[in-house]
Amino acid sequence: MHDDAPSLNGSASVDRRVGAQAPHAGTIAPKRIVFLLYDGFQPLDLAGPWQAFSGANDEGGAGYQLSTVAATPVVGTWDQGLRMQVNATFANDDDAPIDMLFVPGGPGIDQASAHGETLAWLRRRGPQARRTCSVCTGAFLLAAAGLLDGRRVTTHWRSADRLRHLHPGLKVEDDRIYIESGAIWTSAGVNAGIDLALALIERDVGARVSHDVARRLMVFMRRNGDQRQYSQSLRLQNRLAAPLRDLVEKIEASLSARWSVDDMADACHMSRRTFQRKFAAHFGVTPSEVLRRLRFERAAASRASGKLSEKAVRHVMEAGGRPL
Template sequence: MQRRVLIVVFPGFQLLDMAGPADVFGTAALIAPGGGYRVEVAAPRAGAVAAHNGVAVTATALTEVEGPIDTLLVAGGFSVPEHLADKELIGAIAGLAARARRVASVCNGAFLLAEAGLLDHRRATTHWLSAADLKSRYARVEVDADPLYIEDGNVWTSAGVLSGVDLALALVARDHGHALARDVARGLVVYLHRPGGQSQFSTPMRALTPRSEPLRELQGYIDANPGADLSVPALAGRVGMSERHFSRVFTEQTGLSPGRYVERSRAETARRLLEVTGLPLDSVARESGLGTPETLYRVFRRHWRISPGDHRRRFQTKER
C-alpha cells in the first residue's frame, strides 16, 4: 500500500524544502513499489506556484484535497512571515493535520505549524537563523535549534533547508526499516545519518555588545588575543574593577559570564583556523588559546556536536 504524502507550498516557498523530501519519497517508491509513497503538492490556489528562486510547480488547491493523508509536510521559505497572517492557509493546514497520521515541517515551515497551534507544548526545531524568533513568537513551543530534526508524538520538525532530506529519510526508516532508507540514501548520494547538528553550519553567535566603552574594548581584546591570560583576575585588572564586580557587570552587559565568553571566543578562533589553515590540531589548540588537542576536542564537541577533524573535512578552505 502506498502512503500518501501531501506537501504544502505557497508563493515564495523554498524549492529544496519540497524537492528534497519529494525525491526521498519518490526514490523509496521506485525501490519498493509495493510499499512506497505517492507524493502530491497542494497550495492555497490551484495551478502554478513559484518558488523563491522562480521555479514553478503545479499544485492542487488545499480546499480540494480529499480523503485521508498519511504524511502532511509543510515547506518553508523566505516568504513564510507574510503568510502567517493568511487565515485560510493556516486554517487549511490545521484542518489537513487533523486528517493526517503525522505532520511535519521543513525549515521555517515550523512557523506555519506553530501558528496553526500544532506545536503547542511540543519540542520543535527550525533553521538556526529563525530559532530565536520561533521561541519569541510562540511561547508554548519548546525550541531546540541544534537537531537536524525532532520527533514529538506524531509531529516532526526539521532544521534548515536540506535537513528536510534527513527528516524524510528518518520517516522512510520508521515506515519501512533502515534497509530501505539506507538504499534511498545511497541512491541519492547522501548520509543516512549526518553527524552533528545544524550548529556546525551556523555563523558565530556573538554576545551582546556592552554599553560600557571599557568593556567593549575588552571584548575586542579577548577576540584578538585568544592566547593571552584571559582569566577573570587578568581581565578585571585590565578594566580596573574588582573580580566580583567585573564578573557581575560583564555578565549583565554581554549575556555571558567572562569564562563562557572567553571559551566561545577561543572556540570561534579554533573553528576559523580549522577552516582556513592546514595547521595540525596541536597548533590550532595552542593558537586559539585552548591549549591542548584534548581541550580543543572537548570544546568542539560541546559547541558543535562534532569533532575538530570532522569539521575540517567538511568546511576547510585554505587561505594559506
C-alpha cells in the same frame, strides 16, 4: 496522546526501536504524502524530501503517493523564478486521508502564516494526518495554526529566536537536526529535510531501504535527530581567523593523525609558546581537548550512520572526548 496514530490500513504504528525492520513493503498500504505549498516556498525544502520518498518507492516499493496542495493552482518561489502547478487547491481537496503532511519553509512563510484560507485548511487537515512535518521555517506555519502548542520543536538556527518570540509556548531547540513530538515532526533547514525523510522511511519500511536511498542521493552521512545543525569544526571556524581556522580544517581532514602540540604549532607557523597562548585565548581549553572533541563528534556521527561500532565509540569516549 502525542503518539503516531494507526496507519492507513488500521494496523498499529511500527516498531520504534533503532534499526528495527518494518514489515515487507508489499504488506503496507500506500502512504499518501501531501506537501502544502504557498507563494515564496523554498524549492529545496520540497525537492529534498520529495526525492527521498520517490527513491524509497524505487529502492524498496514503499508505496508513497506524492502530491501538492495550495490555495491557488500555481505557486512560485519568492523571486517568481520557479513556478509550479499543484495537484489540488484547498477548494477541490478531496478530503482523502493523509498519511504525512509536509510544510516546507521559505521567505513567504510569514505571509502564509497570516493567510486565513491556508490556516483554515491546515487546522482542519493537520490533526487528521498520521504525521505532520515541517522543514526549516515551515514550523512557523504549523505554529500559527496552533499545531505545535506545548511541543518540543526545531527550525533553522537563524530563525529559532524569532520562533520563540512569536510563540513563547513552544519548546524550541535550535541545535537539533529534527525532533519527533508525537505525530509532529519538525526539522532544521534545507538538507535536514532529507534527514527527516530518511528517518521516516526507516520508520515505515526499515533501515535497509533508508540506507539505499541515502546512497542513491549521495548523502555523505546520514544524521540522526540528536546531531547538531552544524558541526564542531564549523563552530570553531566561525570564530577564528587564519591560521587557527586553517589548522581546524587540517585537523578535521586528518583526525586519525598524531597531532601533537608541536605539530599544531608547526602547521600555524608559530612557536610552541605563542601557539599555546593564542589557542587558549580563542578556545579556553588545550589543543588536545579540542582534538578529542572533534574526534568524538566524528565517532558519534559514524556510529549513527552505522560506520563505526559501539566499541569503537566507547574507545573514543574513554580517551576523554566530549562535545563542546
